[in-house]
Amino acid sequence: xxxxxxxxxxxxxxxxxxxxxxxxxxxxxxxxxxxxxxxxxxxxxxxxxxxxxxxxxxxxxxxxxxxxxxxxxxxxxxxxxxxxxxxxxxxxxxxxxxxxxxxxxxxxxxxxxxxxxxxxxxxxxxxxxxxxxxxxxxxxxxxxxxxxxxxxxxxxxxxxxxxxxxxxxxxxxxxxxxxxxxxxxxxxxxxxxxxxxxxxxxxxxxxxxxxxxxxxxxxxxxxxxxxxxxxxxxxxxxxxxxxxxxxxxxxxxxxxxxxxxxxxxxxxxxxxxxxxxxxxxxxxxxxxxxxxxxxxxxxxxxxxxxxxxxxxxxxxxxxxxxxxxxxxxxxxxxxxxxxxxxxxxxxxxxxxxxxxxxxxxxxxxxxxxxxxxxxxxxxxxxxxxxxxxxxxxxxxxxxxxxxxxxxxxxxxxxxxxxxxxxxxxxxxxxxxxxxxxxxxxxxxxxxxxxxxxxxxxxxxxxxxxxxxxxxxxxxxxxxxxxxxxxxxxxxxxxxxxxxxxxxxxxxxxxxxxxxxxxxxxxxxxxxxxxxxxxxxxxxxxxxxxxxxxxxxxxxxxxxxxxxxxxxxxxxxxxxxxxxxxxxxxxxxxxxxxxxxxxxxxxxxxxxxxxxxxxxxxxxxxxxxxxxxxxxxxxxxxxxxxxxxxxxxxxxxxxxxxxxxxxxxxxxxxxxxxxxxxxxxxxxxxxxxxxxxxxxxxxxxxxxxxxxxxxxxxxxxxxxxxxxxxxxxxxxxxxxxxxxxxxxxxxxxxxxxxxxxxxxxxxxxxxxxxxxxxxxxxxxxxxxxxxxxxxxxxxxxxxxxxxxxxxxxxxxxxxxxxxxxxxxxxxxxxxxxxxxxxxxxxxxxxxxxxxxxxxxxxxxxxxxxxxxxxxxxxxxxxxxxxxxxxxxxxxxxxxxxxxxxxxxxxxxxxxxxxxxxxxxxx
Numbered sequence: 014x015x016x017x018x019x020x021x022x023x024x025x026x027x028x029x030x031x032x033x034x035x036x037x038x039x040x041x042x043x044x045x046x047x048x049x050x051x052x053x054x055x056x057x058x059x060x061x062x063x064x065x066x067x068x069x070x071x072x073x074x075x076x077x078x079x080x081x082x083x084x085x086x087x088x089x090x091x092x093x094x095x096x097x098x099x100x101x102x103x104x105x106x107x108x109x110x111x112x113x114x115x116x117x118x119x120x121x122x123x124x125x126x127x128x129x130x131x132x133x134x135x136x137x138x139x140x141x142x143x144x145x146x147x148x149x150x151x152x153x154x155x156x157x158x159x160x161x162x163x164x165x166x167x168x169x170x171x172x173x174x175x176x177x178x179x180x181x182x183x184x185x186x187x188x189x190x191x192x193x194x195x196x197x198x199x200x201x202x203x204x205x206x207x208x209x210x211x212x213x214x215x216x217x218x219x220x221x222x223x224x225x226x227x228x229x230x231x232x233x234x235x236x237x238x239x240x241x242x243x244x245x246x247x248x249x250x251x252x253x254x255x256x257x258x259x260x261x262x263x264x265x266x267x268x269x270x271x272x273x274x275x276x277x278x279x280x281x282x283x284x285x286x287x288x289x290x291x292x293x294x295x296x297x298x299x300x301x302x303x304x305x306x307x308x309x310x311x312x313x314x315x316x317x318x319x320x321x322x323x324x325x326x327x328x329x330x331x332x333x334x335x336x337x338x339x340x341x342x343x344x345x346x347x348x349x350x351x352x353x354x355x356x357x358x359x360x361x362x363x364x365x366x367x368x369x370x371x372x373x374x375x376x377x378x379x380x381x382x383x384x385x386x387x388x389x390x391x392x393x394x395x396x397x398x399x400x401x402x403x404x405x406x407x408x409x410x411x412x413x414x415x416x417x418x419x420x421x422x423x424x425x426x427x428x429x430x431x432x433x434x435x436x437x438x439x440x441x442x443x444x445x446x447x448x449x450x451x452x453x454x455x456x457x458x459x460x461x462x463x464x465x466x467x468x469x470x471x472x473x474x475x476x477x478x479x480x481x482x483x484x485x486x487x488x489x490x491x492x493x494x495x496x497x498x499x500x501x502x503x504x505x506x507x508x509x510x511x512x513x514x515x516x517x518x519x520x521x522x523x524x525x526x527x528x529x530x531x532x533x534x535x536x537x538x539x540x541x542x543x544x545x546x547x548x549x550x551x552x553x554x555x556x557x558x559x560x561x562x563x564x565x566x567x568x569x570x571x572x573x574x575x576x577x578x579x580x581x582x583x584x585x586x587x588x589x590x591x592x593x594x595x596x597x598x599x600x601x602x603x604x605x606x607x608x609x610x611x612x613x614x615x616x617x618x619x620x621x622x623x624x625x626x627x628x629x630x631x632x633x634x635x636x637x638x639x640x641x642x643x644x645x646x647x648x649x650x651x652x653x654x655x656x657x658x659x660x661x662x663x664x665x666x667x668x669x670x671x672x673x674x675x676x677x678x679x680x681x682x683x684x685x686x687x688x689x690x691x692x693x694x695x696x697x698x699x700x701x702x703x704x705x706x707x708x709x710x711x712x713x714x715x716x717x718x719x720x721x722x723x724x725x726x727x728x729x730x731x732x733x734x735x736x737x738x739x740x741x742x743x744x745x746x747x748x749x750x751x752x753x754x755x756x757x758x759x760x761x762x763x764x765x766x767x768x769x770x771x772x773x774x775x776x777x778x779x780x781x782x783x784x785x786x787x788x789x790x791x792x793x794x795x796x797x798x799x800x801x802x803x804x805x806x807x808x809x810x811x812x813x814x815x816x817x818x819x820x821x822x823x824x825x826x827x828x829x830x831x832x833x834x835x836x837x838x839x840x841x842x843x844x845x846x847x848x849x850x851x852x853x854x855x856x857x858x859x860x861x862x863x864x865x866x867x868x869x870x871x872x873x874x875x876x877x878x879x880x881x882x883x884x885x886x887x888x889x890x891x892x893x894x895x896x897x898x899x900x901x902x903x904x905x906x907x908x909x910x911x912x913x914x915x916x917x918x919x920x921x922x923x924x925x926x927x928x929x930x931x932x933x934x
Contacts, residue, residue, distance in 0.1 A: 030060050031056075031057040031058075031061035031064050031067070032057075034053045034054070034056040034057035034060065034067070035053070035057045035066060035067050035070070037053045038050040038051075038053035038054045038057065038070060038074070039070065041053060042070060042073070042074055042077075045077070047074045047075075047077045047078035048078060050070070050074040051071065051074045051078060054067050054070055054071040054074060055071070058071065063094060065091060065094055068087060068090055068091040068094060069088070069091050069100060069101070069104075071087045072084045072085075072087035072088035072091060072101075072104055072105075073104050075087055076104055076107055076108050076111070078304070081107075081108045081109075081111035081112045082108075082112055084104065084107075084108040085105065085108040085109065085112065088101050088104055088105045088108060089105070092105075097124075098122075098124045099124045099127055099128075099131070102121075102123070102124050102127060102131065102135055103131050103134050103135055103138070105121070106118055106121065106135055106138045106142075109121075110138055110141065110142055115142040115143075115146045116146065118138070118139065118142045119139065119142055119143065119146070123135065123139075129162055129163060132159070132162060133159045133163055133166055133168070133169065134168075136156070136158050136159035137156070137159055137168065137169060139155045140152040140153075140155030140156045140172070140173070140176065141172070141176060143155060144176050152176065156172070156173045156176075160173075165196055165197070167193060167196075167197050167200055167202065167203060170189050170190075170192060170193040170196075170203075171189075171193060171202065171203070173189050174186045174189035174193065174206055174210065175206075177189060178209070178210060178342060178343075181342065181343070181370060181373070183210065183213060183214050186210045186213075187210055187211075187214065190203070190206050190207040190209075190210045191207070193206060193207065194207050194223075194226075199230060200230070201226075201227040201228070201230040201231035201234050201237065202227075204223050204226040204227035204230065204237070205223070205224065205227040205234070205236055205237040207223045208220045208221075208227065208237065208240065208241075209240065211223055212240070212244060213342075213343055217244055217248055220244060221241060221244060221245075224237045224238075224240060224244070225241075228241070233264055235261065235264065238257055238260065238261050239261065239271075239274070241257060242254050242258055242261070242274050243274070243315075245257065246277060246278070246281075251278060251281060254274070255278055258271060258274050258275055258278060261274070262275070272291045272292075272294040272295045272298065273291065273292070273295045273319070273320055275287070275291045276288045276291035276292050276295065279291060292320055295317070295320040296317075296320050296321065296326075300317075300329075314333045314334070314336045314337035315333070315334070315344070315346075315347055317329070317330075317333040318330045318331075318332075318333030318334035318337060318350065318351070319334075319346070319347075319350060321333060322334075322350055327354050327357060327358065330350070330351075330354055331351065331354045331355075331358075334347050334351040334354070335351065338351065338367075342370070343370075343371060345371075345381075348367060348371045348381070349381055349384060352364045352367050352368050352381070352384045352385075352388070353384065355367065355388075356384065356387055356388060356391070359391070361388045361391045361392045362392070362647060364384065364385070364387075364388040365385065365388045365389065365392065365394075368381055368384055368385035368388065369385065372385060392649045392652075394648065394649055394650070394679070394680070449468055449471065449472045450472065450481075450482070450485065452468050453465045453468045453469050453472070453485050453489060456468065456489075457485075457488060457489060457492060465485075465488075465489035465492065466486065466489035466490055466495075466498075468489075469482065469485050469486035469489045470486065472485075472486075473486050478509050479509075480506040480507075480509045480510040480513045480515075480516060481506075481515070483502050483505045483506035483509070483516070484502070484503065484513070484515045484516045484519060486502040487499045487500075487501075487502030487503040487506065487516070487519055487520075487523075488519060490502055491519075491523060496523065499519075499523055500523065503516045503520040503523070504520070507520070512539070512540075514540055514547050514549070514550065517536050517537075517539060517540050517550070518536075518537075518540065518547075518549060518550060518553060520536055521533040521534075521536035521537045521550075521553065522553065524536065525557055525816075526816065530557065533557060534554065534557065537550045537553055537554040537557070538554070541570075541573075546573070546577065548574055548577060548578050548581065548583075548584075551570050551571075551573055551577075551584070552570075552571075552584055552587050554570050555567045555568075555570035555571045555584065555587055556587055556591065558570065559587075559591040567588070567591065568588070571584040571585065571587065571588050572584075579611070580611075580612060581612075582609075582611065582612040582615050582618040582621075583617075585604050585605070585607060585608035585611070585618075586605075586608055586617060586618065586621045588600075588601075588604045589601045589604050589605045589608070589621045589624075589625060592604060592850075593624070593625065593628055594818075594819065594820075594848060594851075595819065595847060595848035595849065595850050595851055596848050596850045596851020596852060596853065596854060596855075596881075597848075597849075597850030597851070598625065598628050598629045598850070599850075600850070601625045601628070602622075602625045602626070602629060605618070605621045605622040605624075605625045606622060608621060608622070609621070609622045609638075614645060615645070616642050616645035616646050616652060619638050619639075619642035619645055620639070620642045620655070620656065620659065622638045623635045623636075623638035623639045623642060623663070626638060627659065627662050627663050632663040632664055632665070635663040636660065636663050636665045636668060639656055639659055639660050639663065639665070639668065640668065642656050643668075643671075643672050643675070648675070648678075649679070650676035650679050650680045650683040650685075650686055651683075651685070653672045653673070653676035653686070654672070654673065654676055654683070654685045654686050654689055656672050657669040657670075657672040657673050657676070657686075657689055658689065660672060661693070661696075666693065666696070666697070669689075669693060670690075670693060673686050673689055673690045673693070677690070682713055684710065684714055684717060684719070687706060687709065687710050688710065688719040688720075688723070690706055691703045691706035691707050691710070691719075691720075691723045692723070694706060695723065695726055695727070695730075698730070700727045700730055700731065703723055703726075703727050704723075704724065704727050706723070707719075707720040707721075707723040707724045707727070708724075710723075711724075715747075716747060716748060717747070718744040718745060718747050718750070718753040718756070719744070720744070721740055721741065721743055721744025721747060722740075722741055722744045722753070722756045722757075722760075724740050724744075725737045725738065725739075725740035725741035725744065725760060726760070728740055729760065729763065729764065734764045737760065737764075738757075738760055738761065738764060738766075741756060741757045741760040742773075744756070744757075749777075749781070751786040751787050752786065754773070754774060754777045754786075754787050754790070755774075755786055755787060755790045757773055757774075758771075758773060758790040758794065759790075761773060762794070762797075767794050767798050768798065770790075770794050771791060771794040771795065771798065771800075774787050774788075774790050774791045774794065775791065778791065783810060783814065785811060785814055785815055788807055788810060788811055788814070789811060791803075791807050792804050792807035792808055792811065792824070795807060796824070796827075796828065799831075801828055801831045801832045802832070804828045805825070805828050805829065805832065805834075808821060808824055808825040808828060809825070812825065817843060817847065818847075819843075819844040819845075819847040819848035819851065819854055820844075820848075820854075822840045822841070822844035822847070823840075823841070823844040823848075823851075823853065823854050823857050826838075826840035826841035826844060826857050826858075827857055830861055830864060837861050837865075838861050838862065838865055841854075841857050841858040841861040841862075842858060844857065844858065845857075845858040845874075850881070852878045852882035852885065852888065853878075853882070853885075855874050855875075855877055855878040855881065856874075856875065856878035856882075856885070856887070856888045856891060858874055859871045859872075859873075859874030859875035859877075859878060859891065859895070860875070860891045862874065863875070863891065863894065863895040863898070868895060868898055871895050872892075872895050872896070872899060875888070875891055875892040875895055876892065878891075879892050879908070886911055886912040887912075887920065887921060889908045889909070889911055889912050890909065890912045890921050890924065890925050890928070892908050893905045893906075893908035893909035893912070893928060894924075894928055896908060897928065897931065897932060902932055905928075905932055906929075906932050909925065909928060909932065912925045913925055913926070913929050
């Protein structure tokens with residue numbers, strides 16, 4: 014007892030000024046003036062930081078005003094100041110739930126001495142969180158425990174019913190609302206909930222009767238009347254709906270929902286002026302409703318979402334419709350609208366989840382089928398899209414968009430021939446423009462520019478003033494090398510629609526590729542002018558400026574794009590690629606880290622960070638990033654294969670194997686996954702497994718080349734070189750694409766027959782024309798054969814085709830150096846200006862300078878290259894040679910020593926030994 018008396022806190026005497034602030038805040042809180050209450054409570058706490066009552070009320074006021082994060086901070090501070098957990102349990106759990114911190118909420122202990130009402134409230138919140146965490150059994154236990162405390166509490170039954178409705182268990186929601194109206198037959202809320210469930214079950218007449226009961230019990234109730242109006246409109250009973258709207262307008266003349274319904278009825282009458290006036294009222298009134306009220310009223314959320322969507326406010330529409338569908342899942346209009354918003358925002362995973370659940374109950378809704386197929390195709394989940402659309406066709410859904418999407422899904426699965434046949438048939442049958450457009454896209458993706466141009470020409474002939482078709486025609490012409498024709502198509506599109514963004518973008522890209530940089534800047538500048546600049550144009554212009562070496566301008570454009578689209582990591586990722594291309598790994602790493610932190614749930618950001626860390630040699634952290642990326646990729650086979658490739662670069666074969674297994678579990682016939690799985694077996698020298706996989710691929714995809722290349726590699730590994738080369742060439746004949754041609758070249762090189770490989774790629778170029786990939790293989794072969802004149806010609810052609818890329822300029826400089834051509838310095842300097850942080854480029858520039866006698870300038874560059882890449886022995890040899898030429902013999906010996914130890918493994922081994930002899934001991 015003495016100890017307790019000794020440690021007891023002194024009685025706190027409240028500051029009178031703080032007390033006045035608190036009392037005013039309490040009055041404001043009771044009047045739902047939450048913003049005013051928060052101001053006064055902060056004044057009170059500024060006067061007296063230890064005022065516990067003000068701290069608790071601040072948390073509640075912040076929560077009521079929608080600032081759940083601030084509420085959590087205030088309530089936790091109250092706990093730190095000594096407020097009992099019983100006082101804080103319900104509001105703290107509410108704040109966590111509102112922030113989506115469901116796991117953290119569940120981890121909080123439940124105070125043992127909660128009152129009955131507080132415990133019921135707390136259990137309902139916990140049950141709702143458990144539903145969000147995908148644990149319906151735990152949620153059921155929470156609701157049952159609450160029910161055991163107060164079995165007749167209407168809030169429990171209705172909360173449980175809402176959750177069951179949300180999870181799609183209409184039978185359980187039906188039973189719960191039956192019990193609710195049986196146990197509390199005089200509750201308007203119970204009858205309104207009953208009507209909501211009946212509506213979701215497709216029973217409109219019983220639902221109308223339930224709404225009638227609710228309104229008899231509470232004639233002034235707004236929610237059931239609003240819901241009944243919506244149902245009457247769906248049933249085309251406009252006269253009855255109008256009477257209810259009139260009654261609602263008298264009860265709540267300023268209610269936004271009444272205004273929206275008046276707008277709907279006006280639209281059905283064709284009164285556009287009334288529609289515009291009422292819709293403006295809707296948005297004005299809805300946005301003024303306190304968030305806690307708005308988020309509890311399903312009809313208000315629905316109408317607000319639809320109103321904001323119609324006024325092109327997607328973020329507000331999204332929030333409203335998400336909250337609405339939590340209360341009333343499965344609503345057709347809300348589901349389709351929210352899915353469209355997700356698709357527009359490229360949030361394909363959420364769109365898929367939403368539509369999959371909806372289509373289980375409404376499998377013949379063509380609009381929802383199209384939306385879900387679009388989400389699947391965007392995620393490259395081609396097998397799922399194909400299965401969905403084929404099911405729709407089998408069920409008799411006759412919709413041109415469904416047919417076109419089915420063809421696109423077949424293409425995504427590697428079934429290009431089947432896809433092309435399907436789309437050509439659909440296009441030829443009635444000239445369906447959707448099928449034609451999809452066919453053109455497929456042909457472009459396959460590199461068949463000539464065939465794509467033919468389809469586009471037919472589309473344009475039928476609709477010559479359609480800028481979308483003209484733009485596609487331009488892309489097709491550009492791909493087949495018809496630059497003049499491409500410009501003509503883009504200009505035709507712009508003549509129809511001068512500000513059409515895709516045509517402006519593509520015309521600018523073509524201008525830039527052909528060296529008309531100022532014209533490209535002008536076009537892109539038109540797209541980024543004004544208050545709503547085009548994000549793609551900002552990014553394109555940033556890339557253009559970066560390639561021109563104007564880093565400050567590029568960075569400003571990226572920063573502008575980031576301000577306009579803070580959740581979009583693309584701008585930052587563009588800079589990552591630019592920095593990596595220049596060899597500035599540190600700048601790339603800093604940018605990638607920022608992008609990943611800003612978008613922690615974005616798979617592209619995680620992969621970009623991994624790519625940079627691989628470039629930096631930090632494979633341990635790169636592996637961690639790729640594991641995160643794999644989780645974010647979910648079941649997207651294309652992303653999973655890309656992640657597996659990067660895992661191989663990070664020397665994580667087990668991780669790559671797991672990613673491939675996951676990809677194939679999502680789509681067992683996904684060709685790139687099968688191909689990489691076989692390549693992985695080759696790396697492990699598991700030739701039997703590689704052969705088995707290749708034969709499986711060959712059976713399922715007889716027109717593809719990869720299986721033949723894998724079999725060729727297996728045969729060569731077993732010592733049958735001639736037979737293996739024949740298999741490689743046969744694979745190319747089966748699918749004569751550039752990547753396959755390069756694979757044949759690599760096989761010749763591996764067999765020690767560079768001359769044969771060069772001859773082969775020359776044949777390909779002669780037959781199909783120059784292609785950058787094949788031409789690059791030719792240049793590589795010429796360099797390895799010391800055919801410097803041939804390599805000079807090839808690199809000049811590559812630079813003409815692909816522009817001033819630093820890697821091409823760097824290689825050109827080395828070739829010219831071998832030819833003692835003074836132009837080597839110009840190429841090396843251009844490469845260095847474009848990629849001043851790339852150790853290889855810096856080394857080349859320094860080496861060319863050294864060989865041309867500019868030793869002092871060369872020495873600084875070579876020292877820098879050595880610091881950037883100390884493991885590169887060629888760099889150290891170049892530095893040692895230059896040091897020796899400047900009389901720094903001791904330092905030259907130190908730099909040369911590691912290269913000398915490498916012996917014959919170094920390309921310059923003979924030159925290294927000669928330099929060592931000259932330097933002596």
